Amino acid sequence: MNTLLSLFLLFLNHSLHQDVYYQITQFVYEHLEEMDNYSMTALADACHTSTVTIKKWMELFGLDNYKRFKERLRDTSLIRLAQIDARCQKVRSEQLVEKIRLLSGKKAINQDMFLAAIDQLLEDLAEACHVYLCKATFPLALSLSFVEDMRLLGKRIYFKQIGFRAEFEQLKTDDLIILVTVTGRILSQNKSYFLKLYRSPAKKAIMTQNEILHTFYLFDTYVPLFGEDDNENENLILLTVFQLIKYRYFMKMRNINR
Known part of the structure; x- marks a missing residue:
């Protein structure tokens, strides 16, 4: 199963149009470490859009609420970092x-x-x-x-x-x-x-x-x-x-x- 970050990369790499959903995805990718500090309203403001659009954007990635989005982004990132550390110890x-x-x-x-x-x-x-x-x-x-x-x-x-x-x-x-x-x-x-x-x-x-x-x-x-x-x-x-x-x-x- 893809991590949320890998889905973002696939979306950024295959988007033919740099629309508002592309811009939101790029903002999250660039500010990954700071996302815990962003409320949905703050993210909407930073991307010059509305919270309604943020909700529609989350639906593209199978997420039904903003809390779940932040949890999944944080958890999958921590798991992946632990995997990187473990694998680098073996090579x-x-x-x-x-x-x-x-x-x-x-x-x-x-x-x-x-x-x-x-x-x-x-x-x-x-x-x-x-x-x-x-x-x-x-x-x-x-x-x-x-x-x-x-x-x-x-x-x-x-x-x-x-x-x-x-x-x-x-x-x-x-x-x-x-x-x-x-x-x-x-x-x-x-x-x-x-x-x-x-x-x-x-x-x-x-x-x-x-x-x-x-x-x-x-x-x-x-x-x-x-x-x-x-x-x-x-x-x-x-x-x-x-x-x-x-x-x-x-x-x-x-x-x-x-």
């Missing part, structure tokens, strides 16, 4: 890198260089005001759990589907775009979209198998996706890379807060 970076190597069929992976690239991406994430994950439809679906968990860890990540709404000119230098293009096909199939992304003022990271693409277009951060082609194993590699990013982000946070 190590070296295990995840070895899993990626086995899935890719590589004889060896330079672990130090790969983890250095991951840590550079973590620095980019920590410094960014807004983070946008740009991928095709299916890879975006694979990243839903990752984006949900990162939000619970305090980092807001937004979806941008390749080829849809190429609105990059409004981004700022303290924003971050993470482009995931496994084989680099974006350059041949969506070149105009790619160039708008590349020319935006935001900081840019790329995750790809295509070293030529990274060499020709100078991204701020490059995370290699090991493998030879776009296949089912590559989907598993991508999931494992997301797991590695989340694990190392979580461990850095825990060490800072000690």
Whole structure:
């Protein structure tokens, strides 16, 4: 069963129109930690709408009253955070890198260089005001759990589907775009979209198998996706890379807060 936060992400990612329901969902996503302090009237005021509209919005997610909404949001978030903590205790970076190597069929992976690239991406994430994950439809679906968990860890990540709404000119230098293009096909199939992304003022990271693409277009951060082609194993590699990013982000946070 989906958590309430994952339903919000699905709604935000698949809405064709940024109507009032979209705006309410985005506000809650962005102010997740503060929602316990918002009454229904305060939420309506913050979203420039009415309590009647808030009630209709809750019905979209199967909720019949505001108290239940706040309880479910709080409870599912706490459960998910406990799961993240428990799972991170059972894994190590070296295990995840070895899993990626086995899935890719590589004889060896330079672990130090790969983890250095991951840590550079973590620095980019920590410094960014807004983070946008740009991928095709299916890879975006694979990243839903990752984006949900990162939000619970305090980092807001937004979806941008390749080829849809190429609105990059409004981004700022303290924003971050993470482009995931496994084989680099974006350059041949969506070149105009790619160039708008590349020319935006935001900081840019790329995750790809295509070293030529990274060499020709100078991204701020490059995370290699090991493998030879776009296949089912590559989907598993991508999931494992997301797991590695989340694990190392979580461990850095825990060490800072000690």
